[in-house]
Amino acid sequence: MxxxxxxxxxxxxxxxxxxxxxxxxxxxxxxxxxxxxxxxxxxxxxxxxxxxxxxxxxxxxxxxxxxxxxxxxxxxxxxxxxxxxxxxxxxHETSTAELAVALALAAQRHIDAFAVDTAAGRWSPVFAESLADRRVLLLGYGGVGKAVAARLSGFEVQLTAVASRAREEDGMPVHGVDELPALLPQAEIVIVSLPGGESTRGIVDDAFLSALPDGALIVNVGRGTLIDTDALVDHARRGRIRAALDVTDPEPLPEGHPLWGLPGVLISPHVGGASTxxxxxxxxxxxxxxxxxxxxxxxxxxxxxx
Structure with missing residues (x-):
């Protein structure tokens, strides 16, 4: 041999x-x-x-x-x-799921703002949104989506899973993407972990964002192309939607891009899997x-x- x-x-x-x-x-x-x-x-x-x-x-x-x-x-x-x-x-599922939950917590509890206040020596308390009791929609229920669900199980959220097709998996009812129009108006936090590619490109578009309630949070740990960046910038500028993004389109996000510095937008540089x-x-x-x-x-x- x-x-x-x-x-x-x-x-x-x-x-x-x-x-x-x-x-x-x-x-x-x-x-x-x-x-x-x-x-x-x-x-x-x-x-x-x-x-x-x-x-x-x-x-x-x-x-x-x-x-x-x-x-x-x-x-x-x-x-x-x-x-x-x-x-x-x-x-990478475990590490990416950790970051998804961390981004959601950071955005809800203003950790990003507190980090800026720390550097400036500023004491500025706020009354924040909890993660507990929030209606969380998982868009993607593959390896990463399941790992996110497992980590959210102790946070007392109301969890809804959505994938390409409806099914029940390990006791979790999974909705099909065709049900999104009925589900989005109730979603306070959407965590996106779908794979990239033409079939999912721009799935989070203006219609998707418009269907969400005011102040909803989008967390993306999938691929940047899942979100229509122009639509997200428009909604974030109007204070309609918040975002916590580990992936962006384009990527790396260039200097001067309108996503930088937008109120309610937190960006990490594609580090979901980059851990020990x-x-x-x-x-x-x-x-x-x-x-x-x-x-x-x-x-x-x-x-x-x-």
Missing amino acids: RNLVVSVPTEQLAADIGATPDGVEVVVWPMDAAAPRERFDMVVPPYMTMTRVLARLEGVEVGLVQGQSIGYDGVADVLPDGLLFANAASV AMRPRIARLVRTQIERLAAGEPPINVVLGA
Whole structure:
């Protein structure tokens, strides 16, 4: 049996993977230059620059490309033909859900304003909105949505889940997106965790925002393209809607963009998965894929090329 050859982008990830089955060679390749081998059984591209370097796989024999993100919108456009691509489901859900709840709490309890007051040495109490007793609509009930729901379970919210199709899952009634017009007028907080892509682009548009009650909060930890940015700017400027965004469209948000500095808008720079939870979880996933390949088993999480 021939050796398996796996590339990872950093020495750190190679060390985190730890011991591998006999006959497995782990090569560090940041994909900043041509491939050091003609064949890889698995390639793990760098985390944040993956779509910019996938072209380097052209002409290389690759069994599996293992991404480090849950989302994979746009990957099909740059992935060389014939390659399998797996996403990083199981790696970022917990960390992203933590940030979603943190953003909701920060916006409700004015933590962002208090941080500014702290820097200015200013004591300025406010009577704030609670998270408790709020009507929270989860738009997206995949891995991240379920993780958000689990973390909200102790906050005494009234939770409504919405996904692409209606169903009941683990005791949770899930509404279909076609029911949004009836659900939005009751939603005080909307937490969006849908994947990107053409089917979800601009789902949070002017009509969506107009259906929400005055003062409603939009939290987006999915993809920036889910929200019509111009519509959100218009509603936020009028004080109609508040927003807490980990992702934006465009991204990075350029200097001088109208979202910056808008009252009621809190922005974090796409850091949902960027926590200490990532390292052990991506190492565990890569190690699992290696063990499956070594055992002749199909990889998990394959989302393209299957």
